[in-house]
Amino acid sequence: MEKIKDLIRNIPDFPKEGILFRDITTLLKDSDGFKKVIDILAERYKDKKIDYILGAESRGFIFGAPLAYAIGAGFIPVRKPGKLPYNIVQAFYELEYGTDSLEMHTDAIEKGKKVLIIDDLLATGGTAKAIIELVEKLEGDIEEIAFIIELEGLNGRKKLKDYDIYSMIKY
Numbered sequence: 001m002e003k004i005k006d007l008i009r010n011i012p013d014f015p016k017e018g019i020l021f022r023d024i025t026t027l028l029k030d031s032d033g034f035k036k037v038i039d040i041l042a043e044r045y046k047d048k049k050i051d052y053i054l055g056a057e058s059r060g061f062i063f064g065a066p067l068a069y070a071i072g073a074g075f076i077p078v079r080k081p082g083k084l085p086y087n088i089v090q091a092f093y094e095l096e097y098g099t100d101s102l103e104m105h106t107d108a109i110e111k112g113k114k115v116l117i118i119d120d121l122l123a124t125g126g127t128a129k130a131i132i133e134l135v136e137k138l139e140g141d142i143e144e145i146a147f148i149i150e151l152e153g154l155n156g157r158k159k160l161k162d163y164d165i166y167s168m169i170k171y
Ligand code: PRP
Pocket: 056, 057, 058, 059, 060, 119, 120, 121, 122, 123, 124, 125, 126, 127, 128, 156
């Protein structure tokens, strides 16, 4: 785990003053590091009978798709507004200034299917909360919500307290 943490680059004052950005691009380009992350997740979820992995656009796609392949689950993209061509369900979440939304197709999850939500980072938990709302609208069953990185100081876990949360690396 320390090796994975060492591959994450820390960028001070991005995207603005006072924010320490955790940059995963340095982890992704390291073939051993990237593989290790997916292997750890696959080991954790391979026997959980998960039907679908839900990945949040865009960084959630990077981890969600290989994990779905590795455990033999389907992959469902949760997308930013206006990208999906079919009927959608929509959920809003707070940004620092204003709101944004995420969308999923209405037929993405059949009632009672077991899903794992994955994203690269848990910060305030707003993104994950919106994805939970989408899954619940379609009556999917959330096995767990997985993150590569958790920023504990932002208390995102509290916002998701009714769900099982896994994070690989904590700051
Ligand atoms: C980042 C990150 C998570 C989210 C975490 O995504 O990838 O999805 O923020 O923040 P939260 O817990 O406060 O909601 P971002 O919306 O910046 O877009 P990206 O994945 O397309 O880079």
